[in-house]
Amino acid sequence: MPTPIMMPKAGNSVESCVILKWHKQAGDAVKDGEIVLDVETDKAVVQVESPTAGTLLTQFFAVGQEVPVLTCVGVIGIAGEDVEPFRPSILRPAVVNVVAPPPVVTVAPTTPAPMLEASPRARSLADQHGILLKDVQPTGPNGRIIERDVQRALADQQTRLTRLAREQAQQEHVSVPAVGSGLGGRVTSADLQITQPIAPEVMVVPELDVTPTPDGITIPLQGVRKMIAERMRQSLQNSAQLTLNASANATALLALRRRFKGSAPTLGMQDITLNDLLLFVVARVLLNYPALNATLHDHTITQYQRVHLGFAVDTPRGLLVPIIKDAHQRSLRQISQETQRLVASIEANKITPSELQGGTFTVSNLGALGIESFTPILNPPQVAILGVGKVDLKPVQGDGQVEFLPHLALSLTVDHQAVDGAPAARFLQALTQALTDVDLWLAL
Numbered sequence: 017m018p019t020p021i022m023m024p025k026a027g028n029s030v031e032s033c034v035i036l037k038w039h040k041q042a043g044d045a046v047k048d049g050e051i052v053l054d055v056e057t058d059k060a061v062v063q064v065e066s067p068t069a070g071t072l073l074t075q076f077f078a079v080g081q082e083v084p085v086l087t088c089v090g091v092i093g094i095a096g097e098d099v100e101p102f103r104p105s106i107l108r109p110a111v112v113n114v115v116a117p118p119p120v121v122t123v124a125p126t127t128p129a130p131m132l133e134a135s136p137r138a139r140s141l142a143d144q145h146g147i148l149l150k151d152v153q154p155t156g157p158n159g160r161i162i163e164r165d166v167q168r169a170l171a172d173q174q175t176r177l178t179r180l181a182r183e184q185a186q187q188e189h190v191s192v193p194a195v196g197s198g199l200g201g202r203v204t205s206a207d208l209q210i211t212q213p214i215a216p217e218v219m220v221v222p223e224l225d226v227t228p229t230p231d232g233i234t235i236p237l238q239g240v241r242k243m244i245a246e247r248m249r250q251s252l253q254n255s256a257q258l259t260l261n262a263s264a265n266a267t268a269l270l271a272l273r274r275r276f277k278g279s280a281p282t283l284g285m286q287d288i289t290l291n292d293l294l295l296f297v298v299a300r301v302l303l304n305y306p307a308l309n310a311t312l313h314d315h316t317i318t319q320y321q322r323v324h325l326g327f328a329v330d331t332p333r334g335l336l337v338p339i340i341k342d343a344h345q346r347s348l349r350q351i352s353q354e355t356q357r358l359v360a361s362i363e364a365n366k367i368t369p370s371e372l373q374g375g376t377f378t379v380s381n382l383g384a385l386g387i388e389s390f391t392p393i394l395n396p397p398q399v400a401i402l403g404v405g406k407v408d409l410k411p412v413q414g415d416g417q418v419e420f421l422p423h424l425a426l427s428l429t430v431d432h433q434a435v436d437g438a439p440a441a442r443f444l445q446a447l448t449q450a451l452t453d454v455d456l457w458l459a460l
Contacts, residue, residue: 018093019068020102021052025085026062026369032084033057034243040072046092053089056333057243060369068092074099076107082242134161141166244334251394255312256432259391259403260440263423264448266407268455269293270422284349291327291381292352294404294424297450297457299323299343299351302377305443309376311397312434326375326395327355329362336362337395339375348458379404389425399434402447403427424451
C-alpha cells in the first residue's frame with residue numbers, strides 16, 4: 017500500500033512551509049529514512065525523511081510552493097500503484113454541485129422525532145457563533161439546552177482550532193470540520209471550508225527566478241520573504257509599539273575589547289566581540305526586570321525567570337533570530353562560543369527549529385553597518401527588543417570642560433500593552449549603567 021510523505025509541522029506556530037528542494041524525483045528508489053526533500057519555514061530549513069522504502073511515485077508540489085503543514089506532498093510505494101487517493105484537496109478541481117429536485121419518497125408513518133428544546137439565550141448564542149444545537153450536550157431540566165451548554169460547546173470548538181484558524185473562522189464565512197489535519201485532530205486554516213459559493217481558483221506556481229523588465233527586475237514576494245513580511249506586518253498590527261532611545265558610555269567596553277584581542281590565545285578570549293559583551297550584560301540585567309523578559313499571547317502576559325536571548329542575524333534567505341538558551345547562566349566566553357556556533361549553523365543551513373524558538377527577549381545590532389540609531393520591530397510574542405547602533409563620540413560635561421567620549425546607541429522597543437514607559441525607561445537606564453561598568457559586571 018502506498019505511504020504518504022507529509023509536510024512536517026516544524027514548530028507550534030508554523031502553519032505552512034515552502035518546498036526548497038526535492039532530493040528525489042518521481043520514479044527514483046528511496047530508502048527508509050533517506051532525505052527526500054528540504055522545506056523552509058520563516059525561521060529554518062527542515063529536511064524531510066522518507067517514512068518507508070520504495071519508489072517515489074509522485075510529487076504533488078513543486079519547488080517554491082508554499083504548502084500547509086500535515087499536507088501530503090508526495091507518495092512512496094510500488095511502481096504502478098494509484099496515488100489519486102492521496103492527492104491533497106487543494107489540488108483537486110472544484111466540484112460544482114447542481115441542486116436537483118428532491119425525489120418523491122413514500123415513507124411509512126413513524127413517530128415524529130422529538131424537537132430540540134433550547135432557551136432563547138442559548139439559541140441566540142448558538143446562532144451568533146454558528147453552533148448547531150444538535151451538536152450541543154444538554155444539561156438543563158428535561159433535556160433542555162441552556163446557555164452554559166452552548167458556551168461549553170463553543171469553548172470546545174475554540175480549543176481544537178489553531179490560532180490562525182480561529183481568527184479566520186471568526187472573520188470569514190467558513191465552516192469548521194469536526195476533525196482537522198493538525199496534531200491530535202486540531203483544525204488548521206487549511207481545513208476550514210468556505211460556506212459561500214466562490215468561483216473556482218486556479219493554482220498558480222510562482223517562478224522563483226526574478227523577471228527582467230525595461231526598468232529593472234521584479235521579484236515575487238514568496239517563500240521565506242513572504243513569511244517574514246507577514247510576521248512584520250502582524251507585529252505592527254497587533255501591538256502598541258513604543259521606542260525609547262539612550263546611549264551608554266562605551267569607554268570601558270572598548271578598553272576591555274582591546275585587552276581581550278591582545279590576550280594570550282590559550283585564554284580563548286581573542287574572538288570576544290562588542291556584541292558578545294552586550295549580550296552578556298543584557299542577559300544579566302534582564303533578570304532584575306521581568307516585565308521586559310516576557311511574552312504576550314492570547315491576552316496573557318508571561319514573565320520568565322530564565323533568559324533565552326535571541327539575536328538577529330542577516331542571511332541571504334532573510335532575517336533569522338537564533339536563541340541563546342539560559343544566557344543569564346553562561347559566562348562571557350560561553351556566550352561568544354554559542355553565538356559563533358549558531359551563526360555557523362545558519363550559514364551551513366543546519367539550524368534547527370528548536371534553536372530558533374522560545375526566545376524571551378531579542379537584540380538586533382546594526383552598529384557594524386554604521387547605523388547610528390533605528391526603531392526595531394518587536395519579535396512577537398516577545399514584548400521587548402533592543403536595537404543597537406554604532407559607537408560614536410558624544411560631548412559630555414566634565415570638570416569645567418566638555419569631553420568627547422565614545423557612546424553606544426541603544427533603542428528599546430516595547431509593547432505598550434504589556435509594558436509601560438517608566439519600567440521600560442528604568443531597564444534602559446540600568447542597562448546603560450551596566451555597560452558603562454561592564455568590568456564590574458564581569459566580576460559578579
